[in-house]
Amino acid sequence: MAGIRTLRLSAPRRFIADLMRVSQSMPLVAFHRTMALQPVIAARSEAAAAGVKIPWSVLISKAYAQVARRRPELRRCFVRSPWARIAEFPKSIAAIAMEREYGGELAVFFVQFPEIESESLLESAVRLQRYQSDPVESSGTNRRVLRMSKYPWPIRPMLWDLAVNWLPSWRQKYLGTFGLSVTAGMGATAVQLLSPQTTTLHYDAIQPDGTMVMRLTFDHRVLDGGPVARAMVDLEATLNGEIVEELRGLIR
Numbered sequence: 530m531a532g533i534r535t536l537r538l539s540a541p542r543r544f545i546a547d548l549m550r551v552s553q554s555m556p557l558v559a560f561h562r563t564m565a566l567q568p569v570i571a572a573r574s575e576a577a578a579a580g581v582k583i584p585w586s587v588l589i590s591k592a593y594a595q596v597a598r599r600r601p602e603l604r605r606c607f608v609r610s611p612w613a614r615i616a617e618f619p620k621s622i623a624a625i626a627m628e629r630e631y632g633g634e635l636a637v638f639f640v641q642f643p644e645i646e647s648e649s650l651l652e653s654a655v656r657l658q659r660y661q662s663d664p665v666e667s668s669g670t671n672r673r674v675l676r677m678s679k680y681p682w683p684i685r686p687m688l689w690d691l692a693v694n695w696l697p698s699w700r701q702k703y704l705g706t707f708g709l710s711v712t713a714g715m716g717a718t719a720v721q722l723l724s725p726q727t728t729t730l731h732y733d734a735i736q737p738d739g740t741m742v743m744r745l746t747f748d749h750r751v752l753d754g755g756p757v758a759r760a761m762v763d764l765e766a767t768l769n770g771e772i773v774e775e776l777r778g779l780i781r
Contacts, residue, residue: 539631539632539634539636540632540674540675540678540679541631541632541634541636541637541638541674541675541678542634542636543678543679543685544674544675544677544678545636545637547678547685547686547689548723548724548725549723550686550689551689551690551693551725552723552724552725553723555607555723555725555748555750556748556749556750557721557722557723557724557746557747557748557749558746558747558749558754559720559721559722559744559745559746559747560744560745560747560754560757560758560761561742561743561744561745562742562743562745562758562761562762562765563740563741563742563743564740564741564742564743564761564764564765564768565739565740565765565769566735566739566740566741566765566768566769567739567769568769568773569588569768569769569772569773569776570735570739572772572773572776572777573585573588573776575776575777575780576776576777576779576780579779579780581651581779581780582654583650583651583654583776583779584654584657585711585713585732586625586657586709586711587650587653587654587657588650588768588772588776589709589730589732589743589764589768590623590625590642590645590653590709590730591645591646591650591653591772592764592767592768592771592772593621593623593707593709593730593764593767594620594621594623594645594646594707595646595767595771596760596763596764596767597621597646597706597707598620598621598646599763600756600759600760600763601617602751602752602756603621603707603727603728603752603756603760604617604618604619604620604621604706605617605618605727605751605752606618606697606700606706606726606727606748606751607727607748607750607751608694608695608697609694609695610690610694610695611695615751616697616700618697618701618706620643620646620706621645621646621706621707622641622642622643622645622701622705622706622707623641623642623645623705623706623707623708623709624639624640624641624642624704624705624707624708624709624726625639625640625641625642625657625708625709625711626638626639626708626709626710626711627639627640627660627661627711629661629665631665638665638668638670638671638674639670639674639705639708640656640657640660640668640670641670641705642656649775650772650775650776650779651779670703673703692704693725700725704725704726705726706726706727707726707727707728707729707730708724708726708728708729708730709729709730709731710722710724710729710730710731711731712731713732713733713734714734716734718731718732718733718734718744719731719744720744721744721746722746724746726748727747727748727751727752728745728746728747728748728752728757729745729746729747730743730744730745731744731746732744743761743764743765745757745760745761
C-alpha cells in the first residue's frame, strides 16, 4: 500500500528477534509474590540520604544471587543436545536488561555482573552507573552482541543454538545464569516475558504501603513450582535481612 515504509532491522533489533526465537521454544511459567519490603525500603532511603544511592536492580540481583548460592537449582539450565540433561553452574551471573541509545534508536542491551554475589552493593552500583554512561561499544558483552547480530541468517541461528542448547559454558558466558528486566520505573512492567535464562526476575513499582509485586519467570523443564515459591520467600527474607545489613554498613 502507498505510504508503507520498510525499515531494515538494526543489529539491536535483530538481536532481540533472535533472543525471542530461541526463547519461544522454552516452557516458561511465571509466579508472583507480593513482598513486604518496608525494612529494605527504609535502609535504602537512609543510605540515599547519606549520599549512597543503590538501584533496586542491584539490590534485587545481589539478593537473588545469595538465594541461588543456597539453592543450587536456581543455578541450573536445561541442555537439549546432544542428549537432554541439566547443567549446574558454580556461581550466579546476573544479566540486567538496560535501555541505551545506539545508532539513533533506543535499544535493549544486557549488563552482566559476574561477581554480583561477592562484590559490594556499592561496587555493583558503580559498575551499573558506568555501564549507563560509557559508550555502548565499551562493553565486551555489547560488542559481542553487535558483532553476532551482523552475521548472516544461517550463522546466527547456529550460534544461538550452540549457546542455548549445546554448550552450557557459552550460555553462562554470553547470557548469564539469571536475568532481570527493569521497567517498573517507566510506569509499566511485563506480567510474563520471554527469556532464554532459566529464571528471570521482573517487578512492579513499590506501593505506598511498602509492598512490591515480584515476578519470577522460570523454565519448567528445570524447576517446579514448589522450589520457585520457596525461593521467592527466601528472596524477600534476604532483601529484608542480609541486604538491609549491608546497606546500613555503608553509612556507619
